[in-house]
Amino acid sequence: MWKAILGVLLFNGSLLLSAQTHSVDDYWRMARENYPLLQGRESLIAASELKVKNIQSAWLPQLDVSGQATWQSDVPHVTGITSMSFSIPSAPKDQYKIALDVSQTLYDGGRTRLRAKAEAISGDLQLVDVEATLQQVRSAVTQLFFNALMLEAQKKQLDYVSNDLNARLAELQVAFENGAVLKSSVQALKVERLRIQQKLIALDEAERSLLSSLALFTGQDGIDISELAEPGDATFETPLQRAEYEKFDLLKSQADAGIMLYRRNRLPVMAAFAQAGYGNPGYNMLQDEFDTFLMVGVKVKWTPWDWKQSRRNRGVLQNQKEWVDYQQQSFELQQQRDFLQAAGETEQYRKMMEKDEEIIQLQSEVTSEYRTQLKRGAITSADYLAELNAEARARLDRDLHRLNYLHSLAQRQQIGTNED
Numbered sequence: 175m176w177k178a179i180l181g182v183l184l185f186n187g188s189l190l191l192s193a194q195t196h197s198v199d200d201y202w203r204m205a206r207e208n209y210p211l212l213q214g215r216e217s218l219i220a221a222s223e224l225k226v227k228n229i230q231s232a233w234l235p236q237l238d239v240s241g242q243a244t245w246q247s248d249v250p251h252v253t254g255i256t257s258m259s260f261s262i263p264s265a266p267k268d269q270y271k272i273a274l275d276v277s278q279t280l281y282d283g284g285r286t287r288l289r290a291k292a293e294a295i296s297g298d299l300q301l302v303d304v305e306a307t308l309q310q311v312r313s314a315v316t317q318l319f320f321n322a323l324m325l326e327a328q329k330k331q332l333d334y335v336s337n338d339l340n341a342r343l344a345e346l347q348v349a350f351e352n353g354a355v356l357k358s359s360v361q362a363l364k365v366e367r368l369r370i371q372q373k374l375i376a377l378d379e380a381e382r383s384l385l386s387s388l389a390l391f392t393g394q395d396g397i398d399i400s401e402l403a404e405p406g407d408a409t410f411e412t413p414l415q416r417a418e419y420e421k422f423d424l425l426k427s428q429a430d431a432g433i434m435l436y437r438r439n440r441l442p443v444m445a446a447f448a449q450a451g452y453g454n455p456g457y458n459m460l461q462d463e464f465d466t467f468l469m470v471g472v473k474v475k476w477t478p479w480d481w482k483q484s485r486r487n488r489g490v491l492q493n494q495k496e497w498v499d500y501q502q503q504s505f506e507l508q509q510q511r512d513f514l515q516a517a518g519e520t521e522q523y524r525k526m527m528e529k530d531e532e533i534i535q536l537q538s539e540v541t542s543e544y545r546t547q548l549k550r551g552a553i554t555s556a557d558y559l560a561e562l563n564a565e566a567r568a569r570l571d572r573d574l575h576r577l578n579y580l581h582s583l584a585q586r587q588q589i590g591t592n593e594d
Contacts, residue, residue, distance in 0.1 A: 180481035196405035222297025241272040265459040273451030283441030292431040305417040320581040322384040343426030362555035411582035414590035422502040429495035442476035516586040523579035530572035541565045
C-alpha cells in the first residue's frame with residue numbers, strides 16, 4: 175500500500191513539475207546567470223584590483239640589489255712626480271661591487287593616486303561593457319520569447335480551422351453519399367485540410383528552432399512551448415537602466431583623471447634614498463682593498479619645460495571628452511526616437527484590441543450562417559472556406575494584437591532611461 179501511495183505522490187509531483195511555467199522575466203534571469211561573461215565578471219574585478227594595487231605600490235619602499243665585476247684600461251692616478259719619497263696609491267683596474275639601493279617616494283604631486291583612479295575607471299568600463307552585452311542578450315531573449323508565443327498562437331488558430339474542417343468533412347461526406355452535394359465540395363475541404371497540415375509542419379519547425387535558441391541562451395536542456403507564460407503588463411512597468419549612460423560618465427571621468435594627471439606631471443618628485451654595499455674599492459678610490467660603503471640622501475626631479483607636450487596631451491583628452499558628450503547626445507536622440515516609435519505601436523495595438531472581440535463575434539455569426547448553407551448545399555466549399563478563414567484570421571489577429579502589445583511594452587522598457 176505504501177508503494178502505491180508513494181507512486182501516486184511521485185506521479186503527481188512529476189505533473190506539477192511538467193506544468194511549471196515561466197514568464198519572460200524568468201528567462202531574462204536565467205539567460206543572465208548562464209551567460210559566460212557574467213561568470214567571468216569576478217575575474218575582471220580581481221584583475222582591476224591587482225592593477226590598482228600595483229600602481230599604489232609606488233608609495234612602498236623600493237629595494238634593488240645590484241652587483242658587478244669590471245676591468246678597465248685606466249684609472250685615476252698621478253704621474254710625473256719623481257722627487258717625492260713616497261708613492262701615491264691609485265684605484266685598481268679590476269673592481270668589484272655589490273650594493274643594496276633603497277628609495278622611498280616622499281612627494282609625487284598626486285601622480286600615483288590619479289594613475290590608480292584611472293586604472294579603477296578602466297576596470298569599471300570593462301564591467302559596464304559586460305552589462306551592456308547582457309542587456310543585448312536580454313533583448314534577444316525577449317524577441318525569441320514573443321516570437322515563439324506568436325507562432326503558437328498561429329498554430330492554435332490553424333488547429334481551430336482544422337477541427338472545424340474535420341466536422342464539415344464528416345457532414346459533407348454524408349451529404350455526398352446522399353447525393354446532396356458534389357464530390358468536388360468534399361475534395362476542396364480535403365485539400366484545404368492538407369494545406370493546413372503543411373502550415374502546421376512549418377510552424378512546428380520554426381517554433382522548435384526558436385525554443386532551441388531560447389534554451390541555449392538560458393542554459394536549459396530543452397524548453398516546451400507550454401512552459402512559456404504570457405506576462406502581464408506590470409512586468410514592463412520599470413524602465414531599464416541603460417548601461418550606456420554609466421559608460422559615458424566613466425569615459426568623461428577617465429578623461430578628467432588623465433587631464434589632471436598631465437597637470438601633476440609638471441610638479442617635482444621628491445624621494446629619499448640610501449645605498450649600502452661592499453666592494454673594492456669602496457668610496458675611497460685610492461684604497462685598493464675591499465671595504466663597506468654607505469650613502470643616504472634626498473633627491474628631487476623636476477621637468478619645468480616639456481615643450482608644451484602636457485598642454486597638447488590635455489587638449490587631446492579634452493577633445494575626447496567633448497566627443498563623448500556628442501556620442502551621448504546622439505544616443506539620447508536615438509533613444510527618444512525609439513521610444514516614440516514603441517509608444518506609437520503600443521497605442522496602436524491597444525486601440526485595435528478594443529475592436530477584436532466585436533469583429534470575432536460578427537464574423538462567427540457569418541461563419542455559422544455559411545456553415546448551415548454549406549450543409550444544405552446552398553453554397554460551395556470555397557465560399558465556406560473564405561468565411562472560416564476570415565474568422566480564424568480574426569481570432570489570430572486578437573491573439574497577435576495582444577502579444578504585439580506586450581512586446582511593444584517590453585521594447586519600451588528595453589529602450590530604458592538614464593534615471594536611477
